[in-house]
Amino acid sequence: MAQAPYTRVKDFLKQGLAEGRWTPGAQMPSESELVSQFQVSRMTVGRAIRELQAEGLVTRVQGVGTFAAHLARVSSTLTITDLHEDILSRGHQHQARVVLSRQEPTADGLAQQLGLPLGAPVFHTLIIHYENGVPLQCEDRYVNPACAPDYLGVDFTQTTPTHYLLEVAPLWEAQYSIEAGQPSAHEAELLGITPADPCLIIVRRTMNRDVPITLARLVHPGARYQIHGQFKP
Amino acid sequence: MAQAPYTRVKDFLKQGLAEGRWTPGAQMPSESELVSQFQVSRMTVGRAIRELQAEGLVTRVQGVGTFAAHLARVSSTLTITDLHEDILSRGHQHQARVVLSRQEPTADGLAQQLGLPLGAPVFHTLIIHYENGVPLQCEDRYVNPACAPDYLGVDFTQTTPTHYLLEVAPLWEAQYSIEAGQPSAHEAELLGITPADPCLIIVRRTMNRDVPITLARLVHPGARYQIHGQFKP
DNA sequence: CAGTGGTCTAGACCACTGA
DNA sequence: CAGTGGTCTAGACCACTGA
CATH class of the missing domain: 3.40.1410.10 (Chorismate lyase-like)
Incomplete structure (x- = not known):
């Protein structure tokens, strides 16, 4: 079972962040760069990056680019359990x-x-x-x-x-x-x-x-x- | 500035959940129902529901449907601050x-x-x-x-x-x-x-x-x- | 089998930024 | 202006479920 394309893109970016390949604040590859690198559609790389953004790993600015997040505020989940x-x-x-x-x-x-x-x-x-x-x-x-x-x-x-x-x-x-x-x-x-x-x-x-x-x-x-x-x- | 279609769908579902319109465990509208109700493409309702899923408000089972989550385990974020x-x-x-x-x-x-x-x-x-x-x-x-x-x-x-x-x-x-x-x-x-x-x-x-x-x-x-x-x- | 969600494509139009 | 992200469409193929 081949991995879903969006997870391949996501994992690639995540791994690079873990390795420090993009240090906090650094500009990351644009959507179009990832499109040609992975030979997938823009919707697919968009989803990968959007999920990283939701996880707080990258920040995006329209018209400017995607950047490795400053992890100064890392958040964890605290679960209200019964x-x-x-x-x-x-x-x-x-x-x-x-x-x-x-x-x-x-x-x-x-x-x-x-x-x-x-x-x-x-x-x-x-x-x-x-x-x-x-x-x-x-x-x-x-x-x-x-x-x-x-x-x-x-x-x-x-x-x-x-x-x-x-x-x-x-x-x-x-x-x-x-x-x-x-x-x-x-x-x-x-x-x-x-x-x-x-x-x-x-x-x-x-x-x-x-x-x-x-x-x-x-x-x-x-x-x-x-x-x-x-x-x- | 009109609201983005995916947020309209998302807000509709979120509001219904807050009102108890779908009680925990109840089946929610399928993607195709929402597609015809809101006159948007399936990708758009998909995104709306996927985000609710990421927030823990609904659970989805392939081949079966989307269900209002049991909120027994509600999680909050605890931020590691400096x-x-x-x-x-x-x-x-x-x-x-x-x-x-x-x-x-x-x-x-x-x-x-x-x-x-x-x-x-x-x-x-x-x-x-x-x-x-x-x-x-x-x-x-x-x-x-x-x-x-x-x-x-x-x-x-x-x-x-x-x-x-x-x-x-x-x-x-x-x-x-x-x-x-x-x-x-x-x-x-x-x-x-x-x-x-x-x-x-x-x-x-x-x-x-x-x-x-x-x-x-x-x-x-x-x-x-x-x-x-x-x-x- | 019909219905569900999971995912993808190839295009599109837009708002925004900075040179 | 070229480049960026934000979002959408109309289709597609697939895996899975339960009758």
């Missing part, structure tokens, strides 16, 4: 304990974050997730009732809020922050650690077309949780 | 203090990580980065001498190792982990914090075509450093 699936994929058991599940009036900062009027009802759950019996995450979550009216009726020992919300409210945009911090006294108690133990804290807000769906604070004992990732062009 | 640029972009001042810069014999675990024989020389720098005079990062870095022979001669109060290495050794692949932990006694002293203060610790290894270039441990006081990101299709 903790339940993560744990199962490690061949371990996942349990959840629902500490709290109720409706509350929205407090001050929260109202703003969820785009609700101050004091409007909001759903609040506090769930501890265990991997093989060991507490791994304290999930403190507020949900916009308009996006998931039946949220409080769900049995979260059987499904996770993340999973349920992805089903009922198509996620469209997410913002998150990651930091190291100390758990609150209550969180420490629930996680079976001391308030001095460092934790990885992720705060995440998801929205659908400017309507906030949910705000979650995810606290993980530092010794038990790591984020891994890699970048590969 | 701390120096980060700080300047906030309008702040960046200073670096070189605590250590020398050649050492490679220790056990390190040799493996860098693909060097045990005891082979390796470059080692320890640098503290300050934002407006406040310690923000402790950068403990080992460098494969073969990739950057002049590394130890560089004045790292003037340029950062990240920046220098991106210049001399085209980065091609990176692996990282992020966790919360406690600094070593030495790190705490250098950062002006106590060993009990939680820190965000990033360990990053970069390589070029299977040749490890550098391994860095970046320790940040939790109270002073956060990672922010967002996902938006």
Whole structure:
């Protein structure tokens, strides 16, 4: 099975970039040069270069040319996964304990974050997730009732809020922050650690077309949780 | 200025996905349906759908069809930025203090990580980065001498190792982990914090075509450093 | 078999850049 | 002006799937 022509062009350029044949900022072969070099149509080399551009490996300027990208800002993907699936994929058991599940009036900062009027009802759950019996995450979550009216009726020992919300409210945009911090006294108690133990804290807000769906604070004992990732062009 | 036809098709599909018009797993219009609906050529709808596929919004199966993606695994981009640029972009001042810069014999675990024989020389720098005079990062870095022979001669109060290495050794692949932990006694002293203060610790290894270039441990006081990101299709 | 996506071609017109 | 990328068309052949 012969390789597709556009991948041959793409691989040629990619290899040259890896070898430093075109150093960052240098002009790369034009579409017409590649057309005659590879004896393919311009659509084909166009696709090859466009994909490299999408991967951030080259930059293009109309009327000027294609250039090897400055890799100063290399980006990697950080995947928002469902903790339940993560744990199962490690061949371990996942349990959840629902500490709290109720409706509350929205407090001050929260109202703003969820785009609700101050004091409007909001759903609040506090769930501890265990991997093989060991507490791994304290999930403190507020949900916009308009996006998931039946949220409080769900049995979260059987499904996770993340999973349920992805089903009922198509996620469209997410913002998150990651930091190291100390758990609150209550969180420490629930996680079976001391308030001095460092934790990885992720705060995440998801929205659908400017309507906030949910705000979650995810606290993980530092010794038990790591984020891994890699970048590969 | 009329919108390009392929973006019209792409936006139509994207909007439908945001509205939940096609729920995860549902079959979406075929290329030929879109061709007659939009009165464009198949190449054009093909490009629109291919880009949605690259963004992870749809999945395609040859001979079967195009389907709305299950968004269970939504990914966001985490950008490897140069701390120096980060700080300047906030309008702040960046200073670096070189605590250590020398050649050492490679220790056990390190040799493996860098693909060097045990005891082979390796470059080692320890640098503290300050934002407006406040310690923000402790950068403990080992460098494969073969990739950057002049590394130890560089004045790292003037340029950062990240920046220098991106210049001399085209980065091609990176692996990282992020966790919360406690600094070593030495790190705490250098950062002006106590060993009990939680820190965000990033360990990053970069390589070029299977040749490890550098391994860095970046320790940040939790109270002073956060990672922010967002996902938006 | 009909329908799907995967890919390619040989041309075309355009906007933009810099000499 | 010549050269660049941005985009499109109308066809084509193919591999694959499921009835």
